[in-house]
Amino acid sequence: MSWYDKLLQVDRRWIFLAIGVAVVVPFFVPLGLPVIVTEPVQGLYDAVESIPPNDKPLLLSIDYAPATLPELEPMALAILRHAFRNDVNVIVMTLHPAGYGLAERAVRGVAEEMEQVEGEDYVFMGFTPGVSAPILGLGVAIRNVFPEDAYGTPLDEIPMMEGIRNYDDIPLAITLAGWSAAEAWIYFAREPYGQQVGAGVTAVMATDYYPYLDAGQLQGLLGGMRGAAEYEVLIEREAKGVKGMDSQSVIHLLIIVLIVLGNVAYFAQRSARRKMALEDA
Amino acid sequence: MRRQLPLTLCFIAGVFMAVQYFIPHWRVQDVYDRFLTWLQIIFAFAFLLGTVSLVKVHYHKIRNRAADRGFSWVVLAGLGSMIGLGFFAPGHNDPGSPFDMMFQNVQVPIEATMFSLLAFYIASAAFRAFRARTLEATLLLIAACIVMLGRVPIGDLISERIPEATRWILTVPNLAAKRGIMIGVGLGMMATALKIVLGIERAWMGGGD
Amino acid sequence: MSEFDRLLSVLFSRTGPVAAVALVLVLSLCPCAAIAQEADGPVVSDIIVPIAPPTALHVEDTPSDRGSSITLTWELSSDEETGRVLIYRVYRSADADTGFVQVGRVAVGSSTYRDGGATDGEPAFYRVTASDGEAESAFAAAGPIVSSPQWFNATRANAMVGTIVFVFAIVFFVRAAKGGKELFIRRLAGLDEIDNAVGRATEMGKPILFISGLSGISDVATIAAINILGEVAKKTAEYNTRLIVPNADPIVMAVEQEVVKEAYAKVGRPDAYNEDDVFYLTRSQFAYVAGVNGIMVRQRPATILYMGMFYAESLVLAETGASVGSIQIAGTDAVTQLPFFITSCDYTLIGEELYAASAYLSREPVLLGGLKGQDMFKFVVGVVLLIAVVSATLAALGVTASDPITPLLATG
Numbered sequence: 013m014s015w016y017d018k019l020l021q022v023d024r025r026w027i028f029l030a031i032g033v034a035v036v037v038p039f040f041v042p043l044g045l046p047v048i049v050t051e052p053v054q055g056l057y058d059a060v061e062s063i064p065p066n067d068k069p070l071l072l073s074i075d076y077a078p079a080t081l082p083e084l085e086p087m088a089l090a091i092l093r094h095a096f097r098n099d100v101n102v103i104v105m106t107l108h109p110a111g112y113g114l115a116e117r118a119v120r121g122v123a124e125e126m127e128q129v130e131g132e133d134y135v136f137m138g139f140t141p142g143v144s145a146p147i148l149g150l151g152v153a154i155r156n157v158f159p160e161d162a163y164g165t166p167l168d169e170i171p172m173m174e175g176i177r178n179y180d181d182i183p184l185a186i187t188l189a190g191w192s193a194a195e196a197w198i199y200f201a202r203e204p205y206g207q208q209v210g211a212g213v214t215a216v217m218a219t220d221y222y223p224y225l226d227a228g229q230l231q232g233l234l235g236g237m238r239g240a241a242e243y244e245v246l247i248e249r250e251a252k253g254v255k256g257m258d259s260q261s262v263i264h265l266l267i268i269v270l271i272v273l274g275n276v277a278y279f280a281q282r283s284a285r286r287k288m289a290l291e292d293a
Numbered sequence: 294m295r296r297q298l299p300l301t302l303c304f305i306a307g308v309f310m311a312v313q314y315f316i317p318h319w320r321v322q323d324v325y326d327r328f329l330t331w332l333q334i335i336f337a338f339a340f341l342l343g344t345v346s347l348v349k350v351h352y353h354k355i356r357n358r359a360a361d362r363g364f365s366w367v368v369l370a371g372l373g374s375m376i377g378l379g380f381f382a383p384g385h386n387d388p389g390s391p392f393d394m395m396f397q398n399v400q401v402p403i404e405a406t407m408f409s410l411l412a413f414y415i416a417s418a419a420f421r422a423f424r425a426r427t428l429e430a431t432l433l434l435i436a437a438c439i440v441m442l443g444r445v446p447i448g449d450l451i452s453e454r455i456p457e458a459t460r461w462i463l464t465v466p467n468l469a470a471k472r473g474i475m476i477g478v479g480l481g482m483m484a485t486a487l488k489i490v491l492g493i494e495r496a497w498m499g500g501g502d
Numbered sequence: 503m504s505e506f507d508r509l510l511s512v513l514f515s516r517t518g519p520v521a522a523v524a525l526v527l528v529l530s531l532c533p534c535a536a537i538a539q540e541a542d543g544p545v546v547s548d549i550i551v552p553i554a555p556p557t558a559l560h561v562e563d564t565p566s567d568r569g570s571s572i573t574l575t576w577e578l579s580s581d582e583e584t585g586r587v588l589i590y591r592v593y594r595s596a597d598a599d600t601g602f603v604q605v606g607r608v609a610v611g612s613s614t615y616r617d618g619g620a621t622d623g624e625p626a627f628y629r630v631t632a633s634d635g636e637a638e639s640a641f642a643a644a645g646p647i648v649s650s651p652q653w654f655n656a657t658r659a660n661a662m663v664g665t666i667v668f669v670f671a672i673v674f675f676v677r678a679a680k681g682g683k684e685l686f687i688r689r690l691a692g693l694d695e696i697d698n699a700v701g702r703a704t705e706m707g708k709p710i711l712f713i714s715g716l717s718g719i720s721d722v723a724t725i726a727a728i729n730i731l732g733e734v735a736k737k738t739a740e741y742n743t744r745l746i747v748p749n750a751d752p753i754v755m756a757v758e759q760e761v762v763k764e765a766y767a768k769v770g771r772p773d774a775y776n777e778d779d780v781f782y783l784t785r786s787q788f789a790y791v792a793g794v795n796g797i798m799v800r801q802r803p804a805t806i807l808y809m810g811m812f813y814a815e816s817l818v819l820a821e822t823g824a825s826v827g828s829i830q831i832a833g834t835d836a837v838t839q840l841p842f843f844i845t846s847c848d849y850t851l852i853g854e855e856l857y858a859a860s861a862y863l864s865r866e867p868v869l870l871g872g873l874k875g876q877d878m879f880k881f882v883v884g885v886v887l888l889i890a891v892v893s894a895t896l897a898a899l900g901v902t903a904s905d906p907i908t909p910l911l912a913t914g
Contacts, residue, residue, distance in 0.1 A: 014395065016362060022420075024417040024420075024421075026827070027413070027416050028413045028419055030416075031412055031413050031416045032332060035412070041423050044419060045404060045445075045446035046446055046450075046451075046452065047446050048447065048449045048456065050460075062507045064588075064589075064610075067589075067609060067611075072413075076784070077404060077406060078326070078400055078401040078402075078404035079404040079408035079787055079814070080404075080406075080408060081401060081405050082405050082409070089309050097466070105355055110400070110404075111788070112386075113386075113393060113396045113401075114401070116388060117388065117397065120388060120454070139331055139756060141336035141337045142332055142333045142336040145329040145330070145332040145336070146331045146333060148329050149326070149329050149330070151332075152326055155325070156330070157333075175606075177618075178618075180606075180616060180618060184608075190813070190814060192313070192814055203913075210297070214814065215444070216814060216838050217465050217470065217838050219402040219467055219468075219838070220838050221470050222463060222464055222467075222468050223468055223471060223475065226464070226468065236442055236444075238445065249453055255413065257445065260445050261445040263416075264441040264447070265442075265447065266416070267415065267416050267419050268438050268441055268442070271419050271420065271423045271434065273420070273432070274419070274420045274424070275423070275424060275425050276420070278424050278425075279425075284443070310666070314658065314661070315567050315652075315654060315655050315661075315847065316655065316656075317568045317570040317651065317652055317654075317655045318568060318651040318652060318653050319569045321568075321649075322568040330600070331717075337754060338607070339718075339751075339752065342752045342753065342756075343751070343752040343782065345656055345752075346752040346756075346782040347752075347784070350778075350782055351779050354778075361800075361823075363596055368898065370595075402788075403788075404786070404788050407791060407792060407818075408788055408814060411814060411818060414817050414820055414821040415567075415817060417821060417823055418817060418820075418845055418846055420847065421824075423844045427783065468659065471837050474835075474853045475837065476853040476880070476883065477853050477880065478835045478853045478854055478857075480854070480876055480879060480880050480887070481722070481835070481853070481854035481856075481857035481858075481882070482722045482745050482835075482857075483668065483876075484668075484672060484872055484873075484875070484876040485725060485726065485857050486722065487668075487672060487872075488872055489725065493676075493868055493872060494725065494860065494869075495763065496725055496728040496729045496757075497719055497725055497728070498724065498756060498757070498760075498859070501542070502870065
């Protein structure tokens with residue numbers, strides 16, 4: 013069997029092993045590659061930065077599931093750190109049933125780290141079923157969707173919720189999701205109510221949202237771990253996003269090498285077969 | 294009656310939801326707000342339906358001694374233990390409770406691991422299927438390589454033209470194609486929704502005509 | 503004469519006037535001298551300069567709304583430049599002079615506010631002040647204004663026109679189809695291949711796996727998938743091939759069970775229907791993937807059909823299907839997943855080709871007419887977009903003074 017046949021028929025587990033090594037090694041041998049901030053991420057950062065301190069709250073909808081946590085949790089943590097650093101109150105909620113535990117862990121973790129007080133600096137609303145219904149409902153009255161927070165405290169008894177009625181009192185809503193939540197927020201919050209919306213999505217979905225970014229329907233967009241890394245650079249607090257960039261760089265290079273190898277072998281095989289066909293003829 | 298009633302309800306609800314978009318008056322919007330609340334309640338009931346279906350399916354597999362009933366035992370044990378821990382264990386689902394520990398240390402890593410399989414499968418798919426067979430395929434390959442480099446810091450290091458080219462590819466030809474598909478999909482959704490409201494499309498009721 | 507009297511007589515004698523003047527001078531200088539010890543004049547820091555108020559307050563009944571809403575706009579306070587202004591406070595009253603209550607506030611830089619708490623039919627008066635958080639400026643006032651609900655949202659008039667044209671197009675072509683007119687639809691290779699795929703499975707004695715996506719019954723892609731499932735089920739019933747349909751949504755599962763059962767009954771094979779083959783797996787995305795991958799590896803289906811809405815799991819499913827040697831046909835409107843399906847599957851239906859499936863497979867005139875109507879409207883949209891692009895480009899290049907078309911296409 014010639015080299016190109018062997019290469020084209022290689023057991024895919026060798027490829028899986030190569031990917032595994034490419035992911036793990038940079039964690040032990042960091043490359044320290046610089047992360048350059050792009051416009052969509054800068055847009056979201058600027059939108060959060062423009063919220064006046066101790067005034068109206070940021071609404072953060074942590075709509076991701078455990079599967080997309082590695083890509084999206086770094087975004088949640090970075091945004092929460094940014095908001096708390098600027099003394100911006102945060103309302104945290106989720107539209108995903110498995111997002112409850114993840115949203116709670118994100119907000120409580122950062123709140124503890126930055127000594128924020130529940131009820132005064134942030135409130136966790138928990139999960140609400142449906143997608144269009146709650147997003148539309150928040151535009152009418154937050155208390156219609158969440159009469160109380162996740163722990164049973166009526167919103168009227170929560171200090172930071174005083175005077176916060178609906179989207180009129182929320183300068184920015186950000187959704188972090190590995191599914192089409194961002195579209196839902198645009199259709200049901202941005203379009204009918206004019207609510208400013210930002211989004212964080214997985215890398216593969218990011219290109220889906222460029223039309224909305226271009227049309228001004230999204231204030232900013234974080235795409236995948238790269239988006240999280242850029243946001244961490246902006247808030248000057250490097251964490252998992254930046255750390256993951258080294259591995260991602262190596263993997264992307266490896267995939268390009270695999271594509272090139274695959275094509276080289278393919279063309280070598282095709283050329284050899286053409287030669288054989290001519291000789292036979 | 295079995296078919297007529299759902300079709301009539303669908304027609305009334307569909308027409309109302311379409312018409313209310315153009316009528317801002319509170320008399321109409323109040324009804325619309327009520328619809329939204331009902332929708333939330335219905336979604337909540339769907340969870341219950343899912344749990345009942347799951348238990349029913351796996352119970353039958355165990356009772357009928359199906360070949361892979363071992364997996365059914367695992368499913369029911371997992372479902373039962375999480376429900377039990379959530380309702381009866383100390384702390385219920387508070388942070389640090391047994392329920393929360395199971396969620397954070399079992400479900401979260403398992404799901405994250407499954408998602409990470411994509412990295413491996415993308416590599417094997419790229420090696421297996423990305424062939425420069427035609428001009429279009431070659432253009433696709435070149436664009437893919439540029440975008441892959443441009444989306445990581447290493448592309449910025451190699452040349453600042455790579456991220457620029459990446460931005461152009463993503464925001465011009467890619468965006469144009471996506472917008473075209475999205476316009477078509479949007480119109481297709483409108484047409485299908487219209488056919489459902491008018492009762493032409495009846496697949497959602499099950500059983501065709 | 504007392505000594506005092508003697509003093510007075512001295513003061514008002516010949517030396518009196520001189521002495522009096524001297525006394526007056528001394529007395530008049532004393533206060534100045536006293537003040538001069540403290541300051542040289544009035545102290546600037548003791549004088550409070552009021553914050554400049556906002557001006558030109560304008561109030562109007564919010565147009566195209568449900569009622570109870572007044573929109574206020576004003577000119578920003580000149581003290582914004584000095585940084586003294588932090589917020590603007592908005593007050594409302596039913597009286598022009600008294601009873602004002604704060605109804606809202608906006609941050610510095612904002613010159614508009616929408617008050618959603620007005621009472622329809624009752625006149626309201628408004629005041630707006632600029633504040634640094636403590637001190638407030640004088641107010642800008644406006645009113646009376648009466649809020650009222652509107653019956654038509656004028657900002658969506660263009661959407662209404664579009665909807666009417668669309669409905670007209672659908673109805674026109676449906677009637678044409680019902681009247682017997684032949685309507686051409688181009689070939690969709692993925693749907694044509696379904697017959698061959700079912701035949702392949704029958705020959706090999708292996709099952710067909712049908713995956714209808716991860717979305718619920720309210721998703722149009724799922725409805726389209728169910729339509730295809732009905733047609734596939736008829737074929738598998740005819741050829742006595744096993745059809746496995748794992749579901750991620752219990753409501754979809756219930757519908758699909760009915761669809762498959764009905765399909766089997768239609769071809770006269772109700773006994774061949776197996777309810778356990780159309781089952782609910784799990785709602786959780788990657789748990790579903792794990793379950794389906796397990797089915798693929800164990801059952802090794804000859805044909806796998808992916809129809810509906812998919813998310814990140816699409817490549818994991820398709821690659822596993824490829825590894826077990828199945829023929830794979832995919833159809834989805836999820837633009838992010840199309841590249842993965844195109845790479846890994848033998849045939850792919852792109853976007854609205856999936857929605858056309860019910861019309862294409864059944865060839866029912868009514869459904870075909872609906873499809874043609876949709877296409878006609880897409881042509882109209884294309885023409886309108888072209889006109890808008892030309893208009894916007896000419897305006898951007900300065901050839902025309904403005905772009906009159908693009909604003910007409912915006913909706914509120």
